[in-house]
Amino acid sequence: MKIITSTAEMTVWSKEFQAKGRTIALVPTMGFFHQGHLALMKQAADEADLVVVSLFVNPTQFGEGEDLSSYPRDFERDKELARGQGVDVLFCPEVADMYPGKGLTTVVVEQLTSGLCGASRPGHFDGVTTVVAKLFNVVLPQVAVFGQKDLQQLIVIKRMVLDLNFPIHIIAHPIVREEDGLALSSRNTYLSKYERQRALCLSQALCMAQQHIRQGGNPAQVLDLVHEKIASSSDVEIDYLVLIDDRTLGVCETIDEHAVLAMAVKVGKTRLIDNGWLLTRDK
Ligand code: AMP
Numbered sequence: 001m002k003i004i005t006s007t008a009e010m011t012v013w014s015k016e017f018q019a020k021g022r023t024i025a026l027v028p029t030m031g032f033f034h035q036g037h038l039a040l041m042k043q044a045a046d047e048a049d050l051v052v053v054s055l056f057v058n059p060t061q062f063g064e065g066e067d068l069s070s071y072p073r074d075f076e077r078d079k080e081l082a083r084g085q086g087v088d089v090l091f092c093p094e095v096a097d098m099y100p101g102k103g104l105t106t107v108v109v110e111q112l113t114s115g116l117c118g119a120s121r122p123g124h125f126d127g128v129t130t131v132v133a134k135l136f137n138v139v140l141p142q143v144a145v146f147g148q149k150d151l152q153q154l155i156v157i158k159r160m161v162l163d164l165n166f167p168i169h170i171i172a173h174p175i176v177r178e179e180d181g182l183a184l185s186s187r188n189t190y191l192s193k194y195e196r197q198r199a200l201c202l203s204q205a206l207c208m209a210q211q212h213i214r215q216g217g218n219p220a221q222v223l224d225l226v227h228e229k230i231a232s233s234s235d236v237e238i239d240y241l242v243l244i245d246d247r248t249l250g251v252c253e254t255i256d257e258h259a260v261l262a263m264a265v266k267v268g269k270t271r272l273i274d275n276g277w278l279l280t281r282d283k
Helices: 007-019 035-047 075-084 124-139 148-163 186-190 193-198 201-214 219-231
Strands: 002-004 024-029 050-055 089-091 143-147 169-173 236-245 259-267 270-277
Touching (some): 002 007, 007 089, 024 035, 024 124, 035 050, 050 124, 143 148, 148 169, 148 259, 201 259
Parallel strands (some): 050 089
Antiparallel strands (some): 236 259
């Protein structure tokens, strides 16, 4: 596995292999790998000849008071995990290389970014779309793999690719969970043993919602049930609990195959998100 730290070198590498007819899949990450990241890497290997994993804790997607400085990092461990997954390039650029000087250009996807996580993290998605657009231009992949764990991000990126004609196929990977249901996240490392237990209310609420819908429940009842389940979990503060349409991220009034339960809560100081389709487990 090659480690590349320079954006210029990354582009040279990609162009060299593309000239030989090889396809490249990119997996953008912020590191501190877990099985979710590794599953994305595996999927990337199935989709293209070569896999590039970017590891970049992007400062522009963190708001004031968020965890940029404390975001978990372990480069040596990440390197070994990526190597074990057969990754071809681990691309870890410096902040100064990704953002030389003050950039005057921001990629903004409107409407889709104003609600849900965008409402409590103003500017977050502008940071995400801008850095992902830059990574696309540096790595020049044919395919990029994103997790459904960050469903709003996935939908926003798909829209950016459509609107800006990026010649890149976006692939979604289902949420990878712990055995007890907790969605894997680098931020789970912040949770104390007690908080880790409290965090299970998210996946449990999702299962309850899916079961309720199978038994003929309507959207309002499902939301009530989920709200009650999570509100009754001590030390869990609700940010949002909504039923949304996976195409528009707008509120869905009727349950069909596009209906997703999307949730964000704070457990202690840690913000956690989870989601799932109500009629089909994974897409
Ligand atoms: P991050 O390093 O947290 O920015 O995540 C990098 C990529 O991994 C994003 O596309 C995430 O959606 C995806 N990801 C993170 N956690 C999971 C998970 N539990 N299951 C599937 N994909 C995930």
